[in-house]
Structures are given as structure tokens and as C-alpha cells.
Amino acid sequence: xxxxxxxxxxxxxxxxxxxxxxxxxxxxxxxxxxxxxxxxxxxxxxxxxxxxxxxxxxxxxxxxxxxxxxxxxxxxxxxxxxxxxxxxxxxxxxxxxxxxxxxxxxxxxxxxxxxxxxxxxxxxxxxxxxxxxxxxxxxxx
Amino acid sequence: xxxxxxxxxxxxxxxxxxxxxxxxxxxxxxxxxxxxxxxxxxxxxxxxxxxxxxxxxxxxxxxxxxxxxxxxxxxxxxxxxxxxxxxxxxxxxxxxxxxxxxxxxxxxxxxxxxx
Numbered sequence: 001x002x003x004x005x006x007x008x009x010x011x012x013x014x015x016x017x018x019x020x021x022x023x024x025x026x027x028x029x030x031x032x033x034x035x036x037x038x039x040x041x042x043x044x045x046x047x048x049x050x051x052x053x054x055x056x057x058x059x060x061x062x063x064x065x066x067x068x069x070x071x072x073x074x075x076x077x078x079x080x081x082x083x084x085x086x087x088x089x090x091x092x093x094x095x096x097x098x099x100x101x102x103x104x105x106x107x108x109x110x111x112x113x114x115x116x117x118x119x120x121x122x123x124x125x126x127x128x129x130x131x132x133x134x135x136x137x138x139x140x141x
Numbered sequence: 142x143x144x145x146x147x148x149x150x151x152x153x154x155x156x157x158x159x160x161x162x163x164x165x166x167x168x169x170x171x172x173x174x175x176x177x178x179x180x181x182x183x184x185x186x187x188x189x190x191x192x193x194x195x196x197x198x199x200x201x202x203x204x205x206x207x208x209x210x211x212x213x214x215x216x217x218x219x220x221x222x223x224x225x226x227x228x229x230x231x232x233x234x235x236x237x238x239x240x241x242x243x244x245x246x247x248x249x250x251x252x253x254x255x256x
Contacts, residue, residue, distance in 0.1 A: 047196055050196070053163070107202055107205035111200055
């Protein structure tokens with residue numbers, strides 16, 4: 001296994017949620033993960049990218065982009081960052097609480113960050129009024 | 142994503158094929174609401190046999206149907222849950238409110254026993 005990196009920037013439209021998670025999964029396959037691990041990575045990326053689109057950009061009418069960076073290490077780890085340049089999360093602590101949703105009328109489950117932290121080994125969220133970065137890390141068994 | 146409906150013994154079975162995320166969950170919700178309002182079914186059964194992926198947007202969509210049907214005394218069930226979907230059902234606590242069965246026959250035989 002060699003060290004490897006990739007960056008992907010795509011338009012923040014919901015069609016690209018499956019594109020982003022499939023790309024992350026294809027890249028992570030270099031680590032020879034289990035089927036369950038691939039599914040965990042796909043799900044965590046899907047949550048992060050969906051959050052970026054909904055909470056970062058919803059209502060913005062100009063073209064917006066989400067960037068995903070993946071880094072594979074020789075130690076069978078993957079580091080994933082999902083970044084948006086939207087309005088940011090005003091209260092990260094509250095956003096990380098299971099079942100919390102800022103959009104209770106829209107059938108959002110409020111489980112996005114819970115799923116990310118459950119499926120990955122580590123989750124960090126940095127946010128400001130000019131964007132949010134979700135950093136995740138996972139070591140394959 | 143593709144969705145097909147079968148109505149049987151008061152259950153509207155939604156056979157979903159594909160992946161359930163934020164992009165597809167809204168389409169599923171809309172077509173399910175339309176189909177349900179035109180049917181005489183009381184309950185909704187999600188058939189996950191051909192769903193290879195679901196994230197928390199799917200959880201929100203299923204809970205949304207659960208809340209809707211609570212108003213009319215209907216119930217929401219899930220059948221044919223594979224390992225990937227099973228995991229997200231467990232983490233989200235969805236399994237506590239949405240009874241999961243191996244197949245539709247099992248739901249009908251349970252109903253027959255006064256469920």
C-alpha cells in the first residue's frame with residue numbers, strides 16, 4: 001500500500017451525493033477494506049456531503065461547490081475532509097447532538113453526525129460563517 | 142431509484158430499487174404519499190430487498206411516514222433488510238418503532254394473530 005491522495009470538487013446539487021460517496025468508496029478500495037467498511041465510508045461521506053449542501057448552501061442561488069479530500073496512509077487509514085464555503089454551523093455542539101435538526105419541518109432525522117461518528121473512528125467539525133470542514137478518519141481492520 | 146407498489150390485505154408494499162439518500166428520499170416520499178392516498182391500505186411496508194444503500198435521509202423519510210400513519214392508526218413495517226440497512230436501523234433506533242420482518246407473509250400471519 002502506497003500513500004495516496006485525491007481532491008474532488010463538485011457542484012452542490014443532490015445528484016452529486018451518490019457521485020461523491022461512490023468516488024470515496026472507489027478510492028478507499030485501495031486499502032482492501034471489508035464490504036462493511038466500504039459501506040461505512042460511503043454512508044459517512046453521504047452524510048457529510050448532504051449536510052454541506054443542505055446546511056451550507058440551501059437557498060443560495062448561485063453555483064456552489066463542495067470539496068472532498070481523501071488521504072490514504074501506508075497504515076491502512078483513510079482521512080476524509082468534506083468542505084463547503086457556505087454559511088457555517090452557528091452551534092456545533094448542538095448540531096452534534098443525536099436527533100437535533102435545525103429543520104424539523106423537513107423530515108430530517110437529525111442523525112447525520114451520529115452516523116458519521118458511529119461509522120468512522122474519529123470526527124471533527126470546524127465551522128465559521130464562511131464555511132464548514134468535516135474531518136473524518138478511519139483505520140481498516 | 143425506482144419504486145413499485147403492491148397493495149395486499151390492507152398493506153401498501155413499497156418495493157424500492159436503488160439507493161436511498163437525500164436526493165432520492167424526497168422522490169420516494171412524494172410517490173409513496175400519492176400512491177397511499179389513492180389506495181385503501183391502512184399500513185405501509187417498505188421492502189428493502191433491492192436497496193443497497195441508505196443514509197440518515199432515509200431514516201427521516203421512514204420516520205416521516207410513521208408519524209403520518211400514527212394519525213390514522215396505521216403502521217409502518219420493514220421487510221427484507223440486508224446487513225447495510227440493518228446497521229443504520231440499529232444506530233438510529235429506527236428498529237424500536239418500525240417492526241422488521243423477513244417478508245410480507247410474516248407480517249400477514251402476525252396480523253392474523255391480532256397484531
